[in-house]
Amino acid sequence: MGLTNQATGFRTLRENFLPASTGGYLVALAGNPNAGKSTVFNALTGLKQHTGNWPGKTVLQARGKFTHQGHTFTLVDLPGTYSLLANSVEEQVARDFICFGRPDVTVVVVDATCLERNLNLVLQVTETTNAVVVCLNLMDEARRKRIAIDVPLLARELGVPVVPTAARRGEGLAHLKDTIAAVATGALCPGPAPIIYDADIEAAAGQLTRQLQPLLRGRLNARWVALRLLEGDATLLQGIQQFLGVDLSEPGIKLQVKEVLV
Amino acid sequence: MAGQKTDPVLVEAQRLAGDLEDSYRDRIVAALYAQAEAIASRAVKEAPAPRREFDWRLDAILTSRLWGYPIMLALLAVVFWLTLKGANYPSALLASLLFAFQDILTSLFHRLDAPAWLHGIVVLGMYRTLAWVVAVMLPPMAIFFPLFTLLEDLGYLPRIAFNLDNFFKKAGAHGKQALTMCMGFGCNAAGVVGCRIIDSPRERLLAILTNNFSPCNGRFPTLITLAGIFMGGLLTTAAGVAAATLTVVGIILLGIVLMFFTSWLLSRTLLKGVPSSFTLELPPYRPPQVLRVIIRSVLDRTLYVLARAVLVAAPAGAFTWVLANVHLGAFSIIDHMAGWLQPLGKVVGLDGYILLAFILGLPANEIVIPILLMSYLSTGMLTEVNSLAALGEILVRHGWTWITALNVMLFSLMHWPCGTTLLTIYKETKSLKWPLLAAVIPTALGLAACFLVKLLAGLLDIVAAG
Amino acid sequence: MSTITSLSNLRPGSSGEVVSLQARGLARRRLLDLGLVPGTRVVALRRSPSGDPTAFFIRGATIALRREEGWEVLVQQV
Numbered sequence: 001m002g003l004t005n006q007a008t009g010f011r012t013l014r015e016n017f018l019p020a021s022t023g024g025y026l027v028a029l030a031g032n033p034n035a036g037k038s039t040v041f042n043a044l045t046g047l048k049q050h051t052g053n054w055p056g057k058t059v060l061q062a063r064g065k066f067t068h069q070g071h072t073f074t075l076v077d078l079p080g081t082y083s084l085l086a087n088s089v090e091e092q093v094a095r096d097f098i099c100f101g102r103p104d105v106t107v108v109v110v111d112a113t114c115l116e117r118n119l120n121l122v123l124q125v126t127e128t129t130n131a132v133v134v135c136l137n138l139m140d141e142a143r144r145k146r147i148a149i150d151v152p153l154l155a156r157e158l159g160v161p162v163v164p165t166a167a168r169r170g171e172g173l174a175h176l177k178d179t180i181a182a183v184a185t186g187a188l189c190p191g192p193a194p195i196i197y198d199a200d201i202e203a204a205a206g207q208l209t210r211q212l213q214p215l216l217r218g219r220l221n222a223r224w225v226a227l228r229l230l231e232g233d234a235t236l237l238q239g240i241q242q243f244l245g246v247d248l249s250e251p252g253i254k255l256q257v258k259e260v261l262v
Numbered sequence: 263m264a265g266q267k268t269d270p271v272l273v274e275a276q277r278l279a280g281d282l283e284d285s286y287r288d289r290i291v292a293a294l295y296a297q298a299e300a301i302a303s304r305a306v307k308e309a310p311a312p313r314r315e316f317d318w319r320l321d322a323i324l325t326s327r328l329w330g331y332p333i334m335l336a337l338l339a340v341v342f343w344l345t346l347k348g349a350n351y352p353s354a355l356l357a358s359l360l361f362a363f364q365d366i367l368t369s370l371f372h373r374l375d376a377p378a379w380l381h382g383i384v385v386l387g388m389y390r391t392l393a394w395v396v397a398v399m400l401p402p403m404a405i406f407f408p409l410f411t412l413l414e415d416l417g418y419l420p421r422i423a424f425n426l427d428n429f430f431k432k433a434g435a436h437g438k439q440a441l442t443m444c445m446g447f448g449c450n451a452a453g454v455v456g457c458r459i460i461d462s463p464r465e466r467l468l469a470i471l472t473n474n475f476s477p478c479n480g481r482f483p484t485l486i487t488l489a490g491i492f493m494g495g496l497l498t499t500a501a502g503v504a505a506a507t508l509t510v511v512g513i514i515l516l517g518i519v520l521m522f523f524t525s526w527l528l529s530r531t532l533l534k535g536v537p538s539s540f541t542l543e544l545p546p547y548r549p550p551q552v553l554r555v556i557i558r559s560v561l562d563r564t565l566y567v568l569a570r571a572v573l574v575a576a577p578a579g580a581f582t583w584v585l586a587n588v589h590l591g592a593f594s595i596i597d598h599m600a601g602w603l604q605p606l607g608k609v610v611g612l613d614g615y616i617l618l619a620f621i622l623g624l625p626a627n628e629i630v631i632p633i634l635l636m637s638y639l640s641t642g643m644l645t646e647v648n649s650l651a652a653l654g655e656i657l658v659r660h661g662w663t664w665i666t667a668l669n670v671m672l673f674s675l676m677h678w679p680c681g682t683t684l685l686t687i688y689k690e691t692k693s694l695k696w697p698l699l700a701a702v703i704p705t706a707l708g709l710a711a712c713f714l715v716k717l718l719a720g721l722l723d724i725v726a727a728g
Numbered sequence: 729m730s731t732i733t734s735l736s737n738l739r740p741g742s743s744g745e746v747v748s749l750q751a752r753g754l755a756r757r758r759l760l761d762l763g764l765v766p767g768t769r770v771v772a773l774r775r776s777p778s779g780d781p782t783a784f785f786i787r788g789a790t791i792a793l794r795r796e797e798g799w800e801v802l803v804q805q806v
Binding site: 281284287288291292295296299317318321322325326327330331424425426427428429431437539540541542543544545546 | 749752753755756757758760761762763765766767768773774776777778779780781783787789790791792793794797
């Protein structure tokens with residue numbers, strides 16, 4: 001069977017960033033390349049940061065720390081990507097970390113002057129995990145271009161907290177830290193609304209989800225995995241094998257996927 | 263499993279599954295975008311149309327057929343002109359301050375009755391090299407880097423990639439190499455690390471191997487000083503400054519041409535392959551936070567230059583002083599080593615001391631001229647070198663003409679990368695082959711170029727005399 | 729009577745609506761990720777002074793694509 005000792009692979013990725021003994025929280029920082037992610041990162045961590053590589057990959061990784069309300073937060077800066085659908089090494093690294101690294105909170109930095117394009121990534125992240133905070137950055141640019149955003153409406157539509165910021169000027173950062181802390185400690189429980197697809201996709205996904213749930217045992221969003229299997233995302237299967245020890249290319253499962261597809 | 267590749271039915275089944283997966287993905291992505299569009303249309307209140315047109319109109323000029331390239335060249339020239347002109351006075355000021363302090367140190371050593379060799383190593387070797395590097399390297403860096411960061415903040419750099427991509431594609435390289443090339447002007451090691459933005463391994467290697475043709479800030483002092491003395495009439499007149507600027511810009515442009523040429527050559531020989539996909543986002547222009555960028559950049563660069571001066575230049579200076587003042591027989595170690603290199607040096611229009619200075623300058627490009635001076639001065643004269651004029655005198659006394667200066671500038675452009683860069687290439691490529699190639703290619707080109715210049719100069723001399 | 733052409737043939741200043749993508753596999757996924765799903769409005773902004781690539785306005789962002797990539801996207805001119 002494919003269910004080997006998955007605990008080691010699974011925890012090792014997270015333990016890369018958090019020594020087991022700290023009571024700290026792990027926060028992932030995602031966003032489009034030009035959304036001002038590094039400015040937010042620098043603003044939150046100040047000088048307490050460290051740059052290196054993602055293990056085994058030539059993609060830059062920065063991590064830093066900040067404390068707020070008595071808690072320590074380790075912030076990991078994910079590569080800037082337009083989507084999580086793993087078309088490049090950066091997207092794969094970002095996706096793998098959000099899925100398998102199990103951050104306590106994922107903050108998605110969004111460019112307020114280009115909301116539509118940036119929302120694509122937000123929606124993909126909320127499909128993967130519930131603990132999401134949207135940092136609506138570059139609000140100063142939006143003001144300058146006279147773009148107004150109805151933040152409460154946006155938060156309602158997305159089902160996650162939305163914090164407007166202008167990181168270049170230090171605006172909104174306190175509120176951002178408050179929100180991150182609230183979601184990390186469980187004081188705030190975001191409930192993102194799932195995206196509904198075409199009827200046949202939903203049917204196929206539903207079937208696969210039911211089969212996947214016992215195998216994944218709650219460590220990964222089964223519906224999300226089902227959708228990725230339907231699209232033929234090969235790297236995800238490798239990731240699940242590597243980090244969860246679950247081999248979804250097993251003949252039994254493959255057969256079921258094929259049945260669903262055909 | 264072996265049969266899978268040859269079984270046509272399975273192949274067809276895989277293709278059908280692939281098509282089906284494509285179709286599922288199409289619809290899933292379409293649904294995501296539709297949702298994003300719907301939410302955005304409800305949440306965003308005002309139309310930004312007028313503002314966007316400003317960006318488009320600016321781009322229409324900056325990337326136009328008529329103005330695109332001239333503006334790029336002009337910006338390059340302006341950046342280097344500002345660097346040259348702006349650094350002139352502060353460099354002189356720093357030099358006089360630091361060398362005045364050197365006199366204080368010397369008298370201190372006298373009072374403590376310190377042995378001459380200690381004074382030599384610490385004051386004449388370490389401190390003088392450190393002082394020279396700080397005086398000559400800090401002001402240009404403190405001007406160039408902020409200017410460059412301002413352009414980057416503004417959003418102009420992707421436009422450079424946009425304008426030049428076609429040439430990169432024709433040379434078999436990736437458009438983003440335009441950006442790594444620009445990063446290399448600051449520091450080649452940083453440029454090499456920056457090559458990670460290129461996904462395809464082949465194109466990434468092209469960018470890494472050719473990055474050295476962007477002369478880094480460490481080589482600016484060599485270029486600026488020599489251009490100032492031999493082409494710019496000691497920078498005393500506006501015409502002089504203009505001439506020196508043009509020379510430096512000319513060298514930079516030559517570097518860019520060589521980068522294209524080498525990429526093209528490598529694409530057809532060692533790194534054969536086809537161009538990969540290329541998409542580039544042209545972000546909207548943003549007014550840069552001028553004051554913040556300048557302050558942060560200047561502080562950052564100052565700390566960096568000082569740290570490098572202390573960690574690299576000072577020890578190298580001490581080492582060179584020892585080599586220059588320990589005698590084996592009638593000559594110093596440096597004289598001996600320069601003597602071995604003299605034949606090769608003369609053939610290519612340089613001399614043994616120059617080649618030796620470049621070799622000893624492996625740790626950091628900025629120490630090449632201090633080492634050269636120390637080697638020349640070890641032949642006896644303890645002259646103070648705190649002005650361009652004094653420096654020029656020493657060089658001329660050792661047989662330099664403006665051809666020599668030109669060749670030294672060319673060799674500075676085309677020689678092996680500094681130690682840090684070579685180490686970085688090794689770490690990025692995890693192979694010894696590539697740093698070796700990165701060292702051999704520019705050196706071979708450099709020696710050839712210097713030889714050609716010497717040849718041409720000789721021919722012109724004959725023509726003029728006859 | 730609007731014609732269907734490839735994105736690369738769209739003259740700067742004109743716009744089109746994406747009809748279909750000809751590419752397969754990874755290339756197709758890359759195009760999708762840019763937002764080039766059927767029905768998307770695309771505006772051709774300008775060409776590079778050297779002729780290639782071309783800058784397009786797609787879903788709020790300005791993105792440059794090479795001729796080879798634009799070939800694979802069929803649009804209906806508007």
